[in-house]
Amino acid sequence: YSIGTRKKIENIFAIAYQHKHDCLVLSALGCGAFRNPPKHIATIFKSVIDQYAGFFKSVYFAIIDDHNTGQDFNPNGNYEPFRAVFKDYSAVPRKHRLVDMMIGPWKILKQINDTEVKLSDIKICHLKPCRDGGKCNHLKNEQHCREYSHPPLCPNTENKTSCKEKHDDQHILWFKHRLQCSYGGECTLIDKDVTHMNEFEHPEFCRDGGNCENLDHEHLKSYRHLPFCRHRRQCVDYNRRSNDHCMKYRHCIPMCRFGKFCTRFHDDKHLLEENHPFRSPPCSFTPFHCQAYNTLSQTDDIKTLPIDIQNHCLLHSHVCRYGRQCHETSDVHWNNTIHVARHMCPYDNKCTKMHNEEHLNSFSHPGIPDIRRLCHL
Incomplete structure (x- = not known):
């Protein structure tokens, strides 16, 4: 009901403007015999006046409390509810403009x-x-x-x-x-794609501004953030604590978008510029030639291994043999291993190249480790 009422009021304003009227004198529309609640009608009028802010010099309401007031739908009359809604109100034209507004x-x-x-x-x-x-x-x-x-x-x-x-x-x-927007603060179209910005809302900026160092996924999605300074912690202005610069940029090291699936684990420059969920630096012999990790991956009880092997595997990351098919759930494993996400073979279990090592090294297959142990026979 209120949708139609607002549309009627909109039409009143549109027709008045079309006929070049610069002032309006309005009533408590339907708040008598038609039993419209006055506060509700006043709120509708207010929303339309907001829409027409700047189009009319003045808008007046001529309201009297007559024999139709004091009933269940307007126990306080019509004048008081309208006065309460418009008390200290002034319509100000809006500066922002969006499609469909x-x-x-x-x-x-x-x-x-x-x-x-x-x-x-x-x-x-x-x-x-x-x-x-x-x-x-x-x-x-x-x-x-x-x-x-x-x-x-x-x-x-x-x-x-x-x-x-x-x-x-x-x-x-x-x-x-x-x-x-389902991507929240991580959306890459913010301020770049007008169509996207008109269709989707995005979160507000993080109040920590350039001081924010929270790279948690949920936080990054919940808030928009300032861009990263390309010099990161090597930035001279950052080290000088320049307020102007630090209010425009963040200097924490960003999280690699590939996370635990990053394949650039031997790229020192990349590891320096972006954070990863696995322990850094990775073992220089991973993925194929680390004897310590090969030993660890073959044992059922890690605690029985020599201390030096355990420490090595805890202090350095290694590539998990199972890649995207890894079913390990322990935090220790995920904090210390890299999971290279190969493409799955399109033929799945029906693949006829299961004995072709070159093929197995290119695609993942159900139940077959991406990195297979060498046969010593």
Whole structure:
């Protein structure tokens, strides 16, 4: 019901503007014989006035409490609820512009650049409003959209922040809201792809700014972060503690995007520039020639091994023989091993090259280690 009421009020404003009126005198629409709750109607009016901020010099409400007030839907009359909603209120035009947002009677169709947008014709809606409003799940259905009108994008939404009124059941009916980007703060399209930014919301910046050194995946996804300085800890400005520079960049060592599956474990420069979940530095003889790790991988009880072998395997990372097929669950194993993720053989168990070492060294197969022990016979 409130969706249709808001659309009627929008049309009042659009028609008034089209006829070049610069002031409006409005009533407590339907808050008498039609039993509309005044606070609810006042809130709808306020949302439309926000949309038309700057289009009219003044907007007045002519409200009296007559014989229709003091009832169950308006026990305090109509004047007081309207006064409470608009107390100290002043409509200020919004500076941000996003596609599908309404500016007065126009809808933004395209964002040309930071200062220019393409607008629709004046929108005086004649279609029946979709009863699901901003919560409609059929916005991609062309037939549905030809039959029903849908609300615009929420005006409280900015490129870098999300709407603070999503908890309001009526608000989410009156406006569409962007979906949460599944990549969160790790999204690579932030500030780069306008279409993506218009469709998806992204988290706010981490409040630690350039001082943030939390590289936990959940933290990086939950917040946006400043870019890394390309010099990392070797940065002269960082070592000088330059506030201006450190407020723009982070200097912690980033996590390698391949993590425990990184294949550049013998690249000293890469290991210096990016963090990895496995212990660094890796054994210089891994993956094929470390006798200590070969011994460890063949034993059922690690504690029976000589201390020097145990210490070596704890202090240096080694490539796990099973790669992506590893079923080991212990933290010690995952903190001290590298899992090279080879491509799985497309023929799976039906592969006819199971005895071809070159093929086995190129593709993973179910139940067969990626790194097989040498036969000494």
